[in-house]
Each structure stands twice: as structure tokens, then as C-alpha cells.
Amino acid sequence: xxxxxxxxxxxxxxxxxxxxxxxxxxxxxxxxxxxxxxxxxxxxxxxxxxxxxxxxxxxxxxxxxxxxxxxxxxxxxxxxxxxxxxxxxxxxxxxxxxxxxxxxxxxxxxxxxxxxxxxxxxxxxxxxxxxxxxxxxxxxxxxxxxxxxxxxxxxxxxxxxxxxxxxxxxxxxxxxxxxxxxxxxxxxxxxxxxxxxxxxxxxxxxxxxxxxxxxxxxxxxxxxxxxxxxxxxxxxxxxxxxxxxxxxxxxxxxxxxxxxxxxxxxxxxxxxxxxxxxxxxxxxxxxxxxxxxxxxxxxxxxxxxxxxxxxxxxxxxxxxxxxxxxxxxxxxxxxxxxxxxxxxxxxxxxxxxxxxxxxxxxxxxxxxxxxxxxxxxxxxxxxxxxxxxxxxxxxxxxxxxxxxxxxxxxxxxxxxxxxx
Numbered sequence: 001x002x003x004x005x006x007x008x009x010x011x012x013x014x015x016x017x018x019x020x021x022x023x024x025x026x027x028x029x030x031x032x033x034x035x036x037x038x039x040x041x042x043x044x045x046x047x048x049x050x051x052x053x054x055x056x057x058x059x060x061x062x063x064x065x066x067x068x069x070x071x072x073x074x075x076x077x078x079x080x081x082x083x084x085x086x087x088x089x090x091x092x093x094x095x096x097x098x099x100x101x102x103x104x105x106x107x108x109x110x111x112x113x114x115x116x117x118x119x120x121x122x123x124x125x126x127x128x129x130x131x132x133x134x135x136x137x138x139x140x141x142x143x144x145x146x147x148x149x150x151x152x153x154x155x156x157x158x159x160x161x162x163x164x165x166x167x168x169x170x171x172x173x174x175x176x177x178x179x180x181x182x183x184x185x186x187x188x189x190x191x192x193x194x195x196x197x198x199x200x201x202x203x204x205x206x207x208x209x210x211x212x213x214x215x216x217x218x219x220x221x222x223x224x225x226x227x228x229x230x231x232x233x234x235x236x237x238x239x240x241x242x243x244x245x246x247x248x249x250x251x252x253x254x255x256x257x258x259x260x261x262x263x264x265x266x267x268x269x270x271x272x273x274x275x276x277x278x279x280x281x282x283x284x285x286x287x288x289x290x291x292x293x294x295x296x297x298x299x300x301x302x303x304x305x306x307x308x309x310x311x312x313x314x315x316x317x318x319x320x321x322x323x324x325x326x327x328x329x330x331x332x333x334x335x336x337x338x339x340x341x342x343x344x345x346x347x348x349x350x351x352x353x354x355x356x357x358x359x360x361x362x363x364x365x366x367x368x369x370x371x372x373x374x375x376x377x378x379x380x381x382x383x384x385x386x387x388x389x390x391x392x393x394x395x396x397x398x399x400x401x402x403x404x405x406x407x408x409x410x411x412x413x414x415x416x417x418x419x420x
Contacts (some may be wrong), residue, residue, distance in 0.1 A: 004057050004155040004232075007098060010117040011062050012146025013041030016050065016069035017124035020140045020378070023075075033126040034076055039069030041119030041146045042082035048107040052090035053197060055155050061087070066117070069143055072125040079122060086113075092158040097266045108158065109229040116151060120144030123373055135157035139381035141373040147215055155232075159210035159373060160323055162236030164261070166253055169244040170278040172196070175211040178316050195232050201266035202320050209319075210236065224358040234265060238322055243292070250277065251295050262290045272326050274302060281305045349392045352401055360401060361410045362394060371412055395420075 016038025023031030027259040044066050052351060064087060095116055104112045123141030130137060137361040196211040212232055233239065241257065243250040255276070261268040275296070277289055280303050293301060302318060304311040327406030343419025350364035370388055375381045389395060398409060409416045 001398055004055060005298075006058050006153050006304055007155055008058055008061065009148075009150050010044045011063070011148040012067045012117035013040065013066040013068040013082045014120040014145050015041045015120035015122040016071040016142025017142050018125035018128070019072035020073065020126045020138060021074045022136065030135075032135060033073060033130050035125030035127055035140055036072035036074070036076050036078045037125050037128060038072045038122030038143045039079035040081040040122050040143075041069045041143065042066030042084045042148070043115050043119040044085050044087065044115045044117040046089045046093065046095065046107055046116055047086050048091050048093070048110050048112040049088040049251065050091055050110040053157070054090065055093070055153055057088070058153060061150065065144065065379055066119055068146075069119070069122050072122070076125075078125075084119070090152070090155055092156045094154045094156060096152045096154070098152050104151065106197065117147040117149070120146040126347050137219050137380070139378050139384055140375065142330050142375055144147075144369065145372050156235045157197065157210050157212075157232040158208070159195075159197060159232075159236050160207040161209040161238045161240055161319055162233050163209065163211045163240050163242060164257060164386055165242035166235065166244070166257065167252075169242045169247075170306050171211050171242050174242065174276070174278065174304070174315075175209055176305055176386070177309055177312050178319075179209055181257070189412055200316060200319070207320065207323055209240070213263060232365055233261065233268065237272070237347075238319065238389055239268075239321075239328060240319065241272055241273045242276045242278050245277055245288050246282045247288075250288055251292050254292075254296070265358035274322060275299055276302045276304060276315065278304055280310065281308060285402070350353070350397070352394075352397055356361045359415070360403060361411065362397065362398075367392070367394075368412065376414065 001362055018034035018038050021033070023034040025031060045063050049400060064085060066085040067082040069082045072079050076415045088172075091108060091110065092106070094106040096102060097104065097113065100406045104116060107114050112176075121144045123143045125142045129139070130295050151339055163175060165171055172288050175198050198211070200207050210232065237295035239261075241254065243253050258269075277285075277292065279285065280289070289301070289303065302311065302315050304315055306312070306329050348364060348366075350362050351365040353361050353363070355361050370385070374385045399420060403409070403418050408417045409418045
């Protein structure tokens with residue numbers, strides 16, 4: 001089963017909690033704090049695997065989770081970092097946030113690692129907070145939450161050459177005779193139900209060819225199988241456009257397929273093509289080829305009969321020489337730039353809003369990072385949190401919003417009573 005698009009929820013591991021502990025040993029006066037830091041949470045990492053050609057495995061892993069870090073220990077010992085969770089994916093895999101559509105990254109070569117969700121940092125133990133003013137801190141940090149969100153995983157096959165054309169023009173046969181691939185071949189439409197890859201070796205050179213499912217008219221609108229696999233054409237450096245000489249009008253077939261490509265992606269009009277006339281052994285092929293050359297005087301046409309291996313070496317060398325002359329296709333499209341450097345306004349530390357029940361709510365990403373590190377069962381840690389709120393300007397902002405003593409303030413999952 002071929003799968004080239006799927007939505008998955010990923011959850012990185014939380015960092016381990018820091019520990020509150022004190023040194024109590026004989027002959028050690030003023031022992032002091034002795035709690036270690038928590039370990040780092042595990043990340044979810046995609047790894048490129050050149051042996052895979054489908055996202056089928058992810059259909060059984062719709063919720064991918066990494067382990068949390070180990071809590072800090074006594075005697076100043078830090079907790080162990082969690083193991084990362086590695087998921088093998090085929091080359092050409094693209095990962096995006098579902099909600100924002102933001103591009104996380106893509107996997108382009110074997111063993112490449114892409115961090116999809118980053119694990120949380122471990123919380124600091126009370127040893128880390130010892131200062132000259134506070135020789136015996138009685139609080140520690142909780143570990144940070146790991147990243148959690150839904151991602152859209154897409155596969156765009158990475159191949160140097162893409163075979164395009166109507167169903168039953170002989171694309172699978174061509175792939176089988178020029179490469180090591182063994183695609184299914186039969187005399188009926190849509191024999192190829194998923195992209196088939198083959199490696200072509202010529203002396204010391206090689207290139208990858210993809211047999212893409214046959215296109216038909218209005219494929220870009222969802223007709224036939226074409227719309228499902230048109231995305232894979234985007235990555236091919238060279239398109240091998242195959243027309244069959246047993247068609248009633250090879251020229252019109254050529255025009256129709258090109259129109260489908262342009263309708264799907266206007267950039268494909270500039271993609272280099274080689275026109276191949278297959279099945280030159282059928283009756284009337286010579287006359288049809290002559291009319292095709294007459295209508296396309298500026299385009300070189302390579303004549304072959306694939307199942308008879310006729311002119312196959314010429315085709316293989318023509319493909320190789322053309323690939324050497326054309327540049328590699330840019331991996332990122334206009335709406336998916338590799339890197340964008342833009343001025344980013346400083347993140348607001350908090351936001352105050354009024355909920356439907358009349359309670360003022362304080363939120364914000366920076367505040368959330370602070371909030372998740374607080375152990376609310378520890379009075380000292382809660383007092384430290386209050387000081388952090390004051391230093392961020394939350395108290396002043398609430399006062400300006402009109403709050404008075406005794407009002408309720410909601411900070412994420414907790415309700416607090418406001419006191420000036």
C-alpha cells in the first residue's frame with residue numbers, strides 16, 4: 001500500500017524535575033543544598049531511509065511519543081537524559097505544522113535526522129539556586145514540557161527522471177528495460193498504482209528514474225489517479241514524456257499531458273523534457289511519427305520500442321547527457337523557503353484577557369515556560385513565582401486593568417486571589 005500523506009500527533013518527552021535535598025553528613029558542617037537537576041526529555045526525530053518509499057508505517061503510529069527525562073537525585077546527581085524516539089521515513093519527506101502550515105523541515109538524504117518535536121529541558125535542583133544571599137534554597141524547578149502538536153507529513157519522491165504520459169503508453173516497460181526495477185506490466189490502464197523507482201547504471205554514472213501513475217485529462221481536478229501523484233513530478237529534474245504510436249493522435253496526447261502539468265503547477269512549464277515515441281513497431285507508426293515531427297519541428301523525438309529493447313541504449317545515454325547539462329531542481333518552492341531572515345518583534349511576556357465568566361486570565365508563551373517549571377506544592381517555589389510575575393510586570397498590568405484585592409486571577413490551570 002502506497003501512502004504519501006498523513007497527519008500524525010507528536011509529543012516530545014518532558015524534562016525531569018529538579019530535586020530539593022540537603023547534605024546531612026557527619027563532620028560536614030553547614031552541608032547545604034544537595035539536589036540534582038532533571039534529565040532532558042527525549043525528542044521525536046525523523047531519520048531518512050533510502051530503503052523506504054512510502055509513509056505506510058506512520059499509519060500505525062498516529063501518536064508518536066518520546067520518553068521523559070529522569071528526575072534529579074540526592075547527592076547532587078543529575079537525572080539521566082531520555083532516549084530519543086527515532087522514526088524512519090523515506091527520502092523526500094516533508095513535515096509541516098497542521099495549524100500554522102509552517103514548514104518544520106524535510107528529509108533529503110540517507111540517515112539525515114530531522115528533529116520534529118524537541119524534548120523539554122530538565123528542571124534545576126536546589127543546588128543550582130544556591131547564592132551568597134540564599135545559602136539553602138528550598139525549591140527546585142519542574143522539567144519543561146516537550147513540544148506537542150499535530151504535523152502533516154508529505155512524501156514527494158526524489159528522482160532525477162520522471163516518466164509521464166497517458167496510461168498504457170509503456171512507461172513501466174521502459175523503466176524495466178533501462179533500470180533494475182521490476183514494475184507490474186499489463187495491457188490495461190492504471191497498471192501502476194504507486195510511483196516505482198529504478199536505478200539506471202551507465203559505466204561509472206547512475207541516475208534514478210520514477211515511473212509515475214498515468215495522467216489523464218482533468219487529473220489536476222481529481223480525475224483518475226493523476227492528482228494523487230502529481231506532487232511527485234515537482235522533484236524530478238527531467239521529465240521523460242512518453243507518447244505511444246498506437247494512439248489515434250500522439251500529438252494531442254502530448255498537448256493534453258503538458259496542459260495537466262501546467263494546470264497543476266505553472267512552474268512545470270519550464271521543466272526540461274525529453275519526448276519519447278514508444279511502440280514504433282505498430283502499423284502506421286512511421287506516418288504518425290512524421291506528422292508528430294511536423295507539428296513539433298523544434299523538439300527532438302527519441303524513437304524506441306521498449307519491449308523489443310530497440311534504441312534503449314540511445315535513450316539511456318541521452319537521459320544521462322541531458323542530466324549533466326541541467327541544474328538540480330530547488331528543493332523548496334516559493335511558499336517554502338529554505339531560510340527566511342526577517343525582523344521579529346520581541347515576544348510579549350504575557351497577555352491579559354477577560355474571560356466570559358468575568359475572570360481576568362493571564363497567558364503567554366514566555367509566561368507558560370515559567371509556569372510549567374513551578375512546583376505549586378512547594379510554598380517557597382510559589383513565592384518565587386510571585387516574584388517572577390512582579391518582575392515581568394504582571395502585577396502592574398492587573399492593577400491598571402482595574403483589579404482590586406480579593407479578585408480572582410486565572411493563570412493557565414490555576415486560579416489565584418489577587419492582592420496588591
